[in-house]
Amino acid sequence: MGEIVLAAKNTHVPSIWMDLTMEKFRGIRKNAIDGLRELGRRAHAQGADTFVVLDVHWIVNQGFHVNAKARHEGTFTSHELPHMLSGMDYGYDGDPELAHALRDAVAGAGFAAMAHETPHLGCEYATLIPMHLMNEAADIRVVPVAANQFASIEEGRAMGAAMAEAIKASDRKVALLASGSLSHQFWPNAVSQQGLTSVNTEFNRQVDLRVLDLWQEGQIPEFLAMLPEYAERCHGECKMIDTAMLFGALGWDDYQGKGELIGEYFGASGTGQANVDFSLPA
Ligand SMILES: [Fe+2]
Structure with a gap:
């Protein structure tokens, strides 16, 4: 029987x-x-054999998409911020079997779901930055999952729940990553360079800090009750669909665990960022 052996929200x-x-x-x-x-x-x-990465930079407009390639490799330059991130070589094995199982489960939950093995489908940096540091030896397989920018929080929950069922039915030990920001309001152009390490608006910073408190205190139902509004008011990266999918996979408001903040909350170009490891049932 498969299981999620690590569940985290991470910066990229x-x-x-x-x-x-x-x-x-x-x-x-x-x-x-x-x-x-x-x-x-x-x-x-924890013996993970596959990273499933909920990637908010692989933005899709319809349905559910998973990268089912057997091998991910190439040299990446960001189209969004090419002055910050270019020339990153990468090479990881994929996990077609698990990717197709994820697709099947999400399709079974009523979504148009697609698994892709098209040769020129590359990876985006919400997968590549964490993999560069978490999977340096490239010894854990990688499955990028797209973020649907028009999906509702409820749809994200349902996709995450379906993915968890597929993982359970597999023989994989999965490290599941919600690779996305907390608040996500970039600084205006005039101050973007000075804002490299700070959060844009005190409101966003305070809400992020409160969210981190809720996670660390295990007040997950309270957090989930505010998630749609949090995503809206604090300019959620891809509407925080990665977070909805992560908590969907963890059981939504039945989830009994809590988050452990690793290091410190920080600002980046106006956005609020953190690495948080969520506890799992023994
Ligand atoms: Fe991002």
Whole structure:
């Protein structure tokens, strides 16, 4: 019987790549880098054999999509922020069997669901940044799952619940990552460079901090009750559909666990970011 052995919300900000590759920015993302490496250590310690990454930069407009390729490889440059993230080589094995099982389960829940093995379908950076640090030896398979920008929170919940059923029915140990931001309001152009390490609006920062408290205190039903409004008012990255899918997979308001903040909450170009590991039933 398969299981989710690690469930996390993680950052993927491209300034991590700046820290790793540009002398001028060395050290600015140490907190994020250390947190991602720690999540990777935990995934390995739990015996994960596949990362399923809910990727808010693989944005789709209809249905549910999963990358079912047997091999992901290439050199990535971000179209959104090419000055921050370019020339990243990557190579990971995929997991076609699990990807198709995810597709089948989500289709069974009533969604138009598709698994793709098209050769030129690349990976996006909400998968590649965490994999670069969590899966450095490329010894864990990778399945990117797209974020539907028009899906409701309820639809995200249902997709996540279906994915959890598919994982349970498989023989895989899955590390499930909701790779997305907390609040996500970029700074205006005039101040974007000064805002590299801060959160845009005190309102967003305070709501993010309260959300992290709720997660750490295990007040998940309270968090879920505010999630649709949180996604709306705090400019959720892809409407926080990754978070909806993650909690759907964990059991939604039946989930009894809590989050562990790894490192510190931080700002990046206006957005609010964190790495959080969610406890799982023994
Ligand atoms: Fe992002």
